[in-house]
Amino acid sequence: MTLAFDPTTGLVSPLVHGLFQGSAYGLLGLGLVLLYKSNRIFNFAQGEFAGVAALVAYLFDTGSKGLPKVPYAVAILLGVAAAVLVALLTERLVVRPMFHRPRVVLLVGTVGVALFLIAVEGLVYQDIAALRPIDQALSIDPIFTRLDRVPVLWSDLAKLIMLLALAAAAFLFFRLSRMGTAILAVSQDATAARAVGISVERTSMLAWGLAGLTGGIAGVLLAVPPFSTTPGIFTGTILTTAFAAAVVGGITSLPGAFVGGVLVGLVQEFASADLPLVPGLGSIRGGGELAVAIVLLGILLVRPKGLLGSET
Amino acid sequence: MSLLEVEGLRTGYGLLPVLQGLSFSVEEGTTAVLFGLNGAGKTTTVNAIAGLQPVWGGSITFDGQKISGQPATKIVERGVAISLEGRHVFPKLSVRKNLDLGAWTARKTAKQQLDLVFSYFPRLEERLDQMAGTLSGGEQQMLAIGRALMSKPRLLLIDEGSLGLSPKLAQTVFEVVSRINDDGTTVLLVEQNIGVLPYADQALVMEKGTLTFNGSGKELGESGDLRKTYLG
Numbered sequence: 091m092t093l094a095f096d097p098t099t100g101l102v103s104p105l106v107h108g109l110f111q112g113s114a115y116g117l118l119g120l121g122l123v124l125l126y127k128s129n130r131i132f133n134f135a136q137g138e139f140a141g142v143a144a145l146v147a148y149l150f151d152t153g154s155k156g157l158p159k160v161p162y163a164v165a166i167l168l169g170v171a172a173a174v175l176v177a178l179l180t181e182r183l184v185v186r187p188m189f190h191r192p193r194v195v196l197l198v199g200t201v202g203v204a205l206f207l208i209a210v211e212g213l214v215y216q217d218i219a220a221l222r223p224i225d226q227a228l229s230i231d232p233i234f235t236r237l238d239r240v241p242v243l244w245s246d247l248a249k250l251i252m253l254l255a256l257a258a259a260a261f262l263f264f265r266l267s268r269m270g271t272a273i274l275a276v277s278q279d280a281t282a283a284r285a286v287g288i289s290v291e292r293t294s295m296l297a298w299g300l301a302g303l304t305g306g307i308a309g310v311l312l313a314v315p316p317f318s319t320t321p322g323i324f325t326g327t328i329l330t331t332a333f334a335a336a337v338v339g340g341i342t343s344l345p346g347a348f349v350g351g352v353l354v355g356l357v358q359e360f361a362s363a364d365l366p367l368v369p370g371l372g373s374i375r376g377g378g379e380l381a382v383a384i385v386l387l388g389i390l391l392v393r394p395k396g397l398l399g400s401e402t
Numbered sequence: 403m404s405l406l407e408v409e410g411l412r413t414g415y416g417l418l419p420v421l422q423g424l425s426f427s428v429e430e431g432t433t434a435v436l437f438g439l440n441g442a443g444k445t446t447t448v449n450a451i452a453g454l455q456p457v458w459g460g461s462i463t464f465d466g467q468k469i470s471g472q473p474a475t476k477i478v479e480r481g482v483a484i485s486l487e488g489r490h491v492f493p494k495l496s497v498r499k500n501l502d503l504g505a506w507t508a509r510k511t512a513k514q515q516l517d518l519v520f521s522y523f524p525r526l527e528e529r530l531d532q533m534a535g536t537l538s539g540g541e542q543q544m545l546a547i548g549r550a551l552m553s554k555p556r557l558l559l560i561d562e563g564s565l566g567l568s569p570k571l572a573q574t575v576f577e578v579v580s581r582i583n584d585d586g587t588t589v590l591l592v593e594q595n596i597g598v599l600p601y602a603d604q605a606l607v608m609e610k611g612t613l614t615f616n617g618s619g620k621e622l623g624e625s626g627d628l629r630k631t632y633l634g
């Protein structure tokens with residue numbers, strides 16, 4: 091029997107693409123885990139924190155809409171700062187007034203924020219906006235290296251490295267720092283936290299600020315070609331899968347956001363690649379999604395708390 | 403001037419009043435015990451003192467300064483700490499981290515207080531790296547009191563410190579509280595366990611949000627009526 095393609099390349103391509111696509115899920119998933127750990131909130135606005143950052147960075151990088159054109163690095167920083175600001179406003183105007191309501195009310199509140207942000211993004215910009223990737227800004231070759239003829243892009247590598255760095259930093263923050271421990275204390279027993287003198291309002295602001303930061307970083311890393319930003323696209327295309335990935339990793343586990351994201355990315359890519367291992371699956375429409383669904387359900391049946399379990 | 407002065411305190415939940423003008427004071431260096439049946443308003447009272455319950459009216463003064471209306475953080479900083487009813491340890495944090503968090507407002511004295519807490523509760527030192535939620539009920543109670551002590555309080559409030567403990571363990575807790583008091587900390591206990599009476603300099607009895615007795619522990623012990631009605 092002869093194969094229609096080189097089987098080695100057949101493995102490398104989905105491996106590389108799965109890893110990087112998974113990094114995208116992981117980057118958004120990290121913010122979801124952060125807020126779930128802190129507040130037991132599912133934040134549906136996380137995708138649009140990324141969307142806002144991408145849009146603001148794009149507008150400043152290109153000097154559109156009457157905004158001044160600024161250096162690339164400054165535009166990126168402004169984009170991330172915008173996401174942090176939006177996250178802090180979300181905390182102050184939506185989350186805090188509903189703090190003592192059932193968690194499902196808060197969830198709907200964050201859906202409201204997502205829809206509101208999509209609407210505002212639409213008012214500002216209706217076209218497709220793709221951010222210049224880092225290689226273009228630095229005028230270097232976009233290809234970092236080739237693995238068995240499959241190109242590995244700088245902009246993809248940046249996603250993976252940043253995801254690893256952020257997941258590790260967030261993990262250490264909760265493990266070692268005083269403020270991180272205080273956030274965990276509030277999530278475990280808010281009354282006791284107040285009794286020892288922790289300000290529940292301040293830890294909540296901090297958690298949302300960090301979620302905004304990771305969301306913003308996700309936005310400026312992901313909104314590069316071939317992906318492009320239109321209002322709501324993060325919520326529409328990445329958020330749902332990021333949620334699933336975060337839950338599979340263990341929704342209270344920061345390393346789990348990484349593990350879950352990459353796992354989902356790999357399953358998706360391997361299932362939609364036309365591998366001889368699973369003949370024909372790649373040719374089914376939605377085969378990748380189907381495979382992800384089956385793997386996710388399987389994992390959750392065996393490990394209901396996700397792969398990395400609780401509070402790591 | 404007393405260390406703690408509660409004057410015409412009014413508070414409640416939602417629209418429902420629980421305390422409608424409660425007044426009492428506690429002298430520095432003493433152990434006061436607040437008795438009363440379930441629902442009398444004891445927890446509401448100590449939580450209000452700790453700043454965990456909004457004060458509707460009246461005033462709470464600590465060491466000559468008004469603390470009612472202040473946020474809990476400020477009240478802890480001033481020197482009032484509470485061991486909550488139901489213990490409220492942070493279940494998924496280690497004993498060590500629970501204690502560290504007790505010193506949230508008092509980092510400088512944390513080391514010294516930690517040694518003090520270990521001297522009262524050697525058991526906690528043995529279990530430093532255990533998750534607080536996996537401790538026995540008695541150990542969790544020790545941790546709750548130890549965590550409150552970590553802020554180096556001048557007034558320690560303990561709400562139902564013996565609830566659910568064996569008579570022997572309850573007695574142990576009372577003995578440690580007595581040592582804490584001997585070392586200079588003023589203590590206000592909420593109790594339903596009459597075994598605490600020998601340690602009480604001052605006894606208060608609450609019924610439906612008002613005080614029906616305020617005297618020495620000895621007086622309460624001798625008045626058979628009160629004993630029967632309120633302490634069962």
Ligand SMILES: Nc1ncnc2c1ncn2[C@@H]1O[C@H](COP(=O)(O)OP(=O)(O)O)[C@@H](O)[C@H]1O
Binds near residue numbers: 443
């Ligand atoms: N969170 C609450 N919401 C509404 N009512 C409450 C709440 N906590 C206590 N109460 C009511 O306040 C009254 C006093 O309760 P509490 O202070 O807990 O009494 P005690 O500590 O003496 O048992 C009771 O009638 C109780 O039902």
Ligand SMILES: [Mg+2]
Binds near residue numbers: 445446487562
């Ligand atoms: Mg009570």
